[in-house]
Amino acid sequence: MIEYTIPRPASGDVVDLILDDHRFFEELLRDMRDATADRAAARAAFAAVLIAHGEAEETEVYPKLVTKDAIEEEDSEHSEHEHAEGNQALLDLLECAGTETQKFDDAVETMAQTLGHHMTEEEQSILNPARTEVSEQTRQQLGAAFLRVRTQQLDADCGNIENVRRIVERDRKEGKLEE
Numbered sequence: 815m816i817e818y819t820i821p822r823p824a825s826g827d828v829v830d831l832i833l834d835d836h837r838f839f840e841e842l843l844r845d846m847r848d849a850t851a852d853r854a855a856a857r858a859a860f861a862a863v864l865i866a867h868g869e870a871e872e873t874e875v876y877p878k879l880v881t882k883d884a885i886e887e888e889d890s891e892h893s894e895h896e897h898a899e900g901n902q903a904l905l906d907l908l909e910c911a912g913t914e915t916q917k918f919d920d921a922v923e924t925m926a927q928t929l930g931h932h933m934t935e936e937e938q939s940i941l942n943p944a945r946t947e948v949s950e951q952t953r954q955q956l957g958a959a960f961l962r963v964r965t966q967q968l969d970a971d972c973g974n975i976e977n978v979r980r981i982v983e984r985d986r987k988e989g990k991l992e993e
Contacts, residue, residue: 818842818859822965828875828956829941835867836933843929846913846922853913861973864904864929865981868897869972870963875956879940884947889939896932898982898990903928905982908975 821838823831842863845856876890907921944953971977985991 818855820859820863820968822968823961825954825961826957827950827953828960829944829953831957831960832867832871832875832941833937835863836937838863839929839933843922843926847919847926849914853918857907857913858973861904861908861978862968862971863973864900865972865978866964866967868900869967869981870960872897874959874963875944876940878952878956878959879944879948882948882952884943885940893932893936893940895990896928896935898985898988900925900928900932901978901982901985902991905975905978908978 821834823834826834839860842856842860845851846853846860872894876885876893879885880887880890903921903925907918907925910918910921912918944956948956982991
């Protein structure tokens with residue numbers, strides 16, 4: 815089994831940090847599509863980073879961008895709903911018993927579509943205003959807060975299936991997922 819090294823930067827501009835995670839998601843999705851790759855290892859790394867990334871954005875980045883008037887509350891809420899959809903797609907992916915099945919391939923495809931849509935919207939409607947409406951100093955501070963929560967999540971094994979189930983249930987209770 816290949817061990818994926820999850821990047822753990824110490825600091826940075828929140829926009830760059832989020833984009834770096836987006837590119838890492840794309841790399842891991844490519845590996846999950848590759849029959850010669852260690853798909854189970856890619857799935858485990860993907861789950862960990864996806865949950866850590868989303869939780870950090872929702873607790874540290876989106877609320878601050880709303881208070882700085884860089885984004886509207888509805889943009890934040892929309893992104894949180896898309897995170898919930900991604901968390902559900904992740905749970906479906908994690909519930910696949912093996913990685914050499916059509917069910918796994920279908921779950922990877924659904925995850926790729928769900929995440930691709932979210933990343934495109936986030937890069938346009940959240941990250942662009944963060945670049946233009948928020949000072950470099952604030953982006954650095956947001957980067958530090960984002961990394962703190964992301965690291966705490968990774969250290970707590972946030973991508974394990976039980977935690978993902980708990981998060982999906984929380985999202986459902988909060989009305990972020992359609993029944």
